[in-house]
Amino acid sequence: MKLEIGAFHVKDIKFGDKTFYEAGVLTLNKEELLKVVKEDEHITTADFKIVHPGDNVILCPVKEAVEMRCKVSGGHGIFPGVLSEMEVAGSGRTHCLQDCALIVVGEHAGGFQDGVIAMGGKYQHHTIFGDMVNLVLVADTDEDFERHEQQKKNHALRWAGMRLAEYIGQCVKDLEPENIEVYDLPAINQRGPEVDKLPRVVYVLQPQSQMETMGYNTLIYGWDANHILPTFMHPNELLDGCMVSGSFMPTSSKISTYEFATNPMIKRLYAQHGKTINFLGVIMSTLNVKMDEKVRCVKMAGQIATSLGVDAAVVAEEGYGNPDVDYTAMLVELEKLGIKTIGLSDECTGRDGASQPLVSMNPATNALVTTGNVSQMYEFPAGMEVIGELEALARDGNSGGWEGCIRPDGSFVMENNGMFCANHISGYSMRTCADF
Amino acid sequence: MKAIHYINQFFGQIGGEEKADQTPIFHDGLIGCSMMLNGMVKPEIEVTNTIVCGDNYITNHTEEALKEIFAFLDTKEFGMFFAGPAFMAGRYGVGCGIVCKAVSERYHVPVITSMNEENPGVEEYKSVAYIFKGGRKATFMKADITPMAAFAKKIAKGETLLPAAQEGYFPRGIRAEIPCDTMAADRVIDMLLKKINGEPFQTELIIPAMEKIPPAAPVVDLSKATIALVSSSGVVPVDNPDRIQSASAQKWGKYDISKLDHLPEGVFKTIHAGFDPAAMCAVPDRGVPLDAMRYFEKQGKIGKLYDYFYVTVGTGTTQAFAAKFGREIAKELHDAHVDAVILTST
Numbered sequence: 001m002k003l004e005i006g007a008f009h010v011k012d013i014k015f016g017d018k019t020f021y022e023a024g025v026l027t028l029n030k031e032e033l034l035k036v037v038k039e040d041e042h043i044t045t046a047d048f049k050i051v052h053p054g055d056n057v058i059l060c061p062v063k064e065a066v067e068m069r070c071k072v073s074g075g076h077g078i079f080p081g082v083l084s085e086m087e088v089a090g091s092g093r094t095h096c097l098q099d100c101a102l103i104v105v106g107e108h109a110g111g112f113q114d115g116v117i118a119m120g121g122k123y124q125h126h127t128i129f130g131d132m133v134n135l136v137l138v139a140d141t142d143e144d145f146e147r148h149e150q151q152k153k154n155h156a157l158r159w160a161g162m163r164l165a166e167y168i169g170q171c172v173k174d175l176e177p178e179n180i181e182v183y184d185l186p187a188i189n190q191r192g193p194e195v196d197k198l199p200r201v202v203y204v205l206q207p208q209s210q211m212e213t214m215g216y217n218t219l220i221y222g223w224d225a226n227h228i229l230p231t232f233m234h235p236n237e238l239l240d241g242c243m244v245s246g247s248f249m250p251t252s253s254k255i256s257t258y259e260f261a262t263n264p265m266i267k268r269l270y271a272q273h274g275k276t277i278n279f280l281g282v283i284m285s286t287l288n289v290k291m292d293e294k295v296r297c298v299k300m301a302g303q304i305a306t307s308l309g310v311d312a313a314v315v316a317e318e319g320y321g322n323p324d325v326d327y328t329a330m331l332v333e334l335e336k337l338g339i340k341t342i343g344l345s346d347e348c349t350g351r352d353g354a355s356q357p358l359v360s361m362n363p364a365t366n367a368l369v370t371t372g373n374v375s376q377m378y379e380f381p382a383g384m385e386v387i388g389e390l391e392a393l394a395r396d397g398n399s400g401g402w403e404g405c406i407r408p409d410g411s412f413v414m415e416n417n418g419m420f421c422a423n424h425i426s427g428y429s430m431r432t433c434a435d436f
Numbered sequence: 437m438k439a440i441h442y443i444n445q446f447f448g449q450i451g452g453e454e455k456a457d458q459t460p461i462f463h464d465g466l467i468g469c470s471m472m473l474n475g476m477v478k479p480e481i482e483v484t485n486t487i488v489c490g491d492n493y494i495t496n497h498t499e500e501a502l503k504e505i506f507a508f509l510d511t512k513e514f515g516m517f518f519a520g521p522a523f524m525a526g527r528y529g530v531g532c533g534i535v536c537k538a539v540s541e542r543y544h545v546p547v548i549t550s551m552n553e554e555n556p557g558v559e560e561y562k563s564v565a566y567i568f569k570g571g572r573k574a575t576f577m578k579a580d581i582t583p584m585a586a587f588a589k590k591i592a593k594g595e596t597l598l599p600a601a602q603e604g605y606f607p608r609g610i611r612a613e614i615p616c617d618t619m620a621a622d623r624v625i626d627m628l629l630k631k632i633n634g635e636p637f638q639t640e641l642i643i644p645a646m647e648k649i650p651p652a653a654p655v656v657d658l659s660k661a662t663i664a665l666v667s668s669s670g671v672v673p674v675d676n677p678d679r680i681q682s683a684s685a686q687k688w689g690k691y692d693i694s695k696l697d698h699l700p701e702g703v704f705k706t707i708h709a710g711f712d713p714a715a716m717c718a719v720p721d722r723g724v725p726l727d728a729m730r731y732f733e734k735q736g737k738i739g740k741l742y743d744y745f746y747v748t749v750g751t752g753t754t755q756a757f758a759a760k761f762g763r764e765i766a767k768e769l770h771d772a773h774v775d776a777v778i779l780t781s782t
Contacts, residue, residue: 265624277632312628312631344620349610353612357611366639367637368643369623369624371620427624432640435599435611
């Protein structure tokens with residue numbers, strides 16, 4: 001399967017009369033974009049903002065981040081099975097507005113799964129979004145059934161984000177990309193004798209799929225990941241939009257839709273392919289709440305790896321806490337099968353830093369990369385401009401906030417838990433943990 | 437900032453083993469290695485006094501020794517406390533640990549000491565003090581005081597403190613987030629290639645090796661067995677007579693239940709800080725199920741309920757302390773011919 005990502009490096013975004021891209025500047029007609037948003041009658045109010053790295057701005061409550069793209073050839077849409085017909089993603093040409101993101105923010109209501117992004121100040125670099133120019137959709141909905149629920153599906157806003165990403169992406173459909181990234185990985189038995197000699201490596205992804213009520217979990221081609229069993233996939237499918245981030249669990253341990261599609265772990269494995277490793281592909285697994293489900297998925301993923309003759313695996317867990325059981329079990333199972341594993345996830349060390357960092361630990365997991373600590377406390381000064389409603393952090397059950405975490409002067413304290421996708425389990429994280 | 441320094445009878449120039457029962461001596465100024473320490477922490481910190489105490493006295497008469505030390509420290513102004521270095525000297529290390537822990541809890545100041553990795557004081561006290569990795573004997577005095585002093589100066593100046601491995605002290609069981617120059621995906625690739633090639637690599641989260649304990653043989657006849665209740669629920673007599681800590685417990689208690697059929701509210705309570713205690717304080721039997729055990733005892737289901745229950749607090753308690761409690765409690769139960777234990781946790 002061969003995928004060409006045609007890159008357009010966005011240096012700035014501005015509003016104008018027409019929507020077009022030229023020389024690094026993305027110009028957007030607000031009225032057109034609002035029409036796309038309002039295609040969903042559940043969206044009651046909407047507005048757009050543009051934020052830049054270094055702005056003294058906080059976005060809250062952030063629900064989603066998406067890369068603006070369009071499918072040029074080899075498919076009909078950037079989210080197959082969700083916004084367009086079901087077809088296998090990962091072939092042909094996709095044009096991407098890179099170095100920028102579309103970020104969806106609730107105008108008022110937040111929830112457990114929503115987050116904070118800082119564009120400036122001490123925590124600017126805690127998310128990749130603080131280091132890029134972003135288009136921000138700020139909107140409210142009439143989804144009253146969940147307005148006072150701690151867990152929100154955020155359906156209208158998340159789907160508005162996807163529609164917008166595809167609509168805006170169309171403006172580069174007929175343009176010549178500034179550079180083209182090529183992701184070409186033939187069938188396993190057609191890679192040639194030189195590649196066949198290299199150690200065979202898979203990427204095992206455990207996306208968040210623990211919610212038993214539908215509408216919250218990570219989607220794979222529009223299918224709720226709670227309803228899958230481990231499946232072997234081509235990495236190009238991920239790089240070309242087969243996955244949509246869910247709306248469940250503390251946000252810092254989530255992988256945004258932006259990251260599922262730009263997945264740096266997959267890109268790094270690709271870069272090693274043919275040189276140091278034979279990157280076989282992706283084993284898509286799950287995270288579950290019931291012990292028998294955890295065991296079933298781990299055993300089945302292990303069988304797939306064995307049948308593929310895997311030598312080494314990178315296991316990434318989108319979450320922490322209960323899903324650590326699935327994470328450790330997957331690493332241990334693969335090690336038992338003689339597969340060398342590397343784990344990629346975050347830790348929860350508790351407010352005092354003294355708690356066991358993973359719920360489940362096993363000495364067989366001897367190669368772990370840590371992307372952050374959900375318990376870390378962050379102090380924000382007063383005086384930052386807020387896009388959205390900061391009070392949502394304290395009022396609406398955010399996983400990193402609590403009643404009283406915002407002080408009368410506007411300064412506030414929060415746990416890492418509530419920083420939007422900040423631990424970047426996709427592999428972008430520039431943080432780790434250490435013993436003190 | 438002012439600091440006070442604790443050393444033992446040998447380094448306090450009193451004498452060797454024959455003077456190990458020496459009670460605390462409080463110097464108005466500095467003696468021995470305190471002078472070297474003071475020279476290294478200047479000008480940010482001034483070491484004002486040396487406390488000297490015999491190793492046997494501090495370890496065998498801890499309560500009295502601490503009472504005397506507190507009486508002295510209560511009159512002093514200080515923002516930091518040093519002890520040692522204790523090198524490989526076991527009792528000296530434990531003594532430094534005892535004093536550091538007590539001073540930290542009472543005065544809430546940073547406590548800094550140094551020991552060799554083989555000193556038993558390390559395992560017991562590394563979670564409550566900054567214990568720097570020291571040499572085996574006194575010839576390392578200067579080398580061991582140097583990092584203690586450098587670290588103390590960083591604290592005094594309010595500088596960012598680096599992870600334990602970089603500063604040079606034994607990890608205290610605390611983990612925190614730090615920035616990293618390399619992106620996680622690149623760190624994965626680095627570790628992956630090293631692991632594949634059989635080269636050494638460093639995991640970012642060390643999973644401690646767990647001791648495998650073989651399970652005891654099954655109880656043959658429950659109706660003849662003596663059963664004991666052991667719990668990490670923190671249920672203790674209301675006045676918590678043994679002062680068991682509400683989190684990160686460093687001790688356990690043993691309480692007589694021979695004349696009780698249940699644990700009455702107001703007589704027992706839980707001191708566990710890891711959950712909302714209201715329900716368990718109202719019915720302490722839900723932490724230590726004496727009522728149920730008496731029921732089974734009357735039914736003849738079990739032979740006898742042992743006359744004491746053992747309890748500590750589970751939350752935040754380190755594996756090292758938990759294992760130590762387990763060994764100590766198991767020995768008592770074994771000596772008392774208890775056949776089996778019901779261990780309740782929360």
